[in-house]
Amino acid sequence: MKLLGFIVVCLTGALLLYGTGEFPDWGDPHSPASLHLSNYYIEKAVEETQVPNLVTAVLADYRGFDTMFETAVIFCAGLACFLLLRDFQEKKERFYRHTPTGIILHVKDAKKTLTVGREFEHMDKEWVPSDLIIKTVCRILIPFIQIFALYVVAHGDFSPGGGFQGGVIFGSSLILLAISYDLKTLVRRVKEKVLGIFAAVGVLIYVGIAAICMPMGGNFLDYSKLAPLIPGDPHHIRALGMLGVEIGVGIAVMAVMAIIYINIVSEGRHDEGL
Amino acid sequence: MTDLLALIVAKYNYWLYVILMMIGLYAMIAKTNLIKKLVGMNIFQTAIILFYVSIGYKTNATIPIIKNAHDAHGAVIHAADYINPLPHVLMLTAIVVSVATFGVAMALAVRIYQRYQTLEEDELRMRLSEE
Amino acid sequence: MHWPIDLIVLTFVIFCAIAAISVKDLLGTAILFGAYSFMMCLLWAVMGAVDVAFTEASVGAGVSTVFFVAAVFRTSRRTKD
Numbered sequence: 001m002k003l004l005g006f007i008v009v010c011l012t013g014a015l016l017l018y019g020t021g022e023f024p025d026w027g028d029p030h031s032p033a034s035l036h037l038s039n040y041y042i043e044k045a046v047e048e049t050q051v052p053n054l055v056t057a058v059l060a061d062y063r064g065f066d067t068m069f070e071t072a073v074i075f076c077a078g079l080a081c082f083l084l085l086r087d088f089q090e091k092k093e094r095f096y097r098h099t100p101t102g103i104i105l106h107v108k109d110a111k112k113t114l115t116v117g118r119e120f121e122h123m124d125k126e127w128v129p130s131d132l133i134i135k136t137v138c139r140i141l142i143p144f145i146q147i148f149a150l151y152v153v154a155h156g157d158f159s160p161g162g163g164f165q166g167g168v169i170f171g172s173s174l175i176l177l178a179i180s181y182d183l184k185t186l187v188r189r190v191k192e193k194v195l196g197i198f199a200a201v202g203v204l205i206y207v208g209i210a211a212i213c214m215p216m217g218g219n220f221l222d223y224s225k226l227a228p229l230i231p232g233d234p235h236h237i238r239a240l241g242m243l244g245v246e247i248g249v250g251i252a253v254m255a256v257m258a259i260i261y262i263n264i265v266s267e268g269r270h271d272e273g274l
Numbered sequence: 275m276t277d278l279l280a281l282i283v284a285k286y287n288y289w290l291y292v293i294l295m296m297i298g299l300y301a302m303i304a305k306t307n308l309i310k311k312l313v314g315m316n317i318f319q320t321a322i323i324l325f326y327v328s329i330g331y332k333t334n335a336t337i338p339i340i341k342n343a344h345d346a347h348g349a350v351i352h353a354a355d356y357i358n359p360l361p362h363v364l365m366l367t368a369i370v371v372s373v374a375t376f377g378v379a380m381a382l383a384v385r386i387y388q389r390y391q392t393l394e395e396d397e398l399r400m401r402l403s404e405e
Numbered sequence: 406m407h408w409p410i411d412l413i414v415l416t417f418v419i420f421c422a423i424a425a426i427s428v429k430d431l432l433g434t435a436i437l438f439g440a441y442s443f444m445m446c447l448l449w450a451v452m453g454a455v456d457v458a459f460t461e462a463s464v465g466a467g468v469s470t471v472f473f474v475a476a477v478f479r480t481s482r483r484t485k486d
Contacts (some may be wrong), residue, residue, distance in 0.1 A: 005300060012296065021285070028333075031329070033361070034330070042338070042356050043353055052339055054339065055338055055362050055456040058360065059366060070371065074370060077375070078377075159339070165456075165459050169467075172471070260377040264384060264475045264476055265475040265478065265479065297419070297423060298422070306485065306486055309431060310426055313425055313434060317425070357454075365454075365457055369457070369460050373465075373468065373469055376472065377472055380476040
């Protein structure tokens, strides 16, 4: 099987290498990819949309339809992880640890609830002592990471960035909270229902802004017709429409990253994790 | 001889990208562990994204963010000064879809392990045929 | 674009890819996969694709490695080949 795979891979590689003989040279400004439509985008994007970052301008305005379905794909991935893994039954056995002496209580039947005093803490099966340095450093760092994520979303028109990158950074700040403390801390703070609502609201913001353009007299995703609704300079209306859309993408991506992590690391039970 | 050297200098990038794609394809076909197959799929995807992004490169051009956009209204922008932004846009969507696929595939791998206690392809086939 | 940087980073990328699929320990695969993602991000930054490099840095070398390690934590760590 491995030999057959190796032969197939070598044949495919040889055919592809033969095909590279026809390609344009490296960095050629007259290659066919750089001649037709992209010149229009480079020359006209700033005067039509007032957004210097060409990639964000093309992504959120000229090709906004693709980005809408990309957000829908991210939402479907979060939904698929939830449907595959979520298990609503609690585990049958519990462990409690007496903090001064280190004695561990193992309660085998969860139907009899045991009220414990304040010296006992509920522990996971794979328990490690929680480290004070890690907890303190992460607790200080997480708000700054979140402010940076909001900056990346808002400044995506002028520098590299945008909605998706800011959403991933915000989601990874939530994952950092789950790793440095434990999973129950994250689940208690940001409930599962809130995450689900955020994921859906993000997609709805995108589709909503796109759909409002239609009663105002334009096509779907035609931001220039939104000018009567927003006070201010009518030249910047396309940049403002792009900002609203990027905020929707960021909210959806943040919620989905947290949903996928929580479901994978706890096998759907939402009780213990890494 | 100089002809061959000129050919190599102009095209060596594409050859290395093809080699990377073939490494990913080999991992998808020949490895029996499900997670190794997944790693191969991701290597293949990123190699193709690398190939597309390299098409948009122009020599002596700068990144696709227009300088001094709000000072000189009406200044002429030359298209040869900025690299092509269109492949970057398409590949951003490709990276997003790749991470979504990776998350769902990891969830599937965890579920398969819960049910069959193994992640190797031949053992899985044996246990499936026994049921 | 300076061709020695390009060549060296591309060689690292190919080594990381071959190592990631040959190692028998899945945790080692996860870390090597994170290193591969980071080298890709450097390549794109050298080529001038800054948005793509930013996305790959946050997604590949961040969230994707965390998902991989979480899945290895819940399944087994050894592989047969």
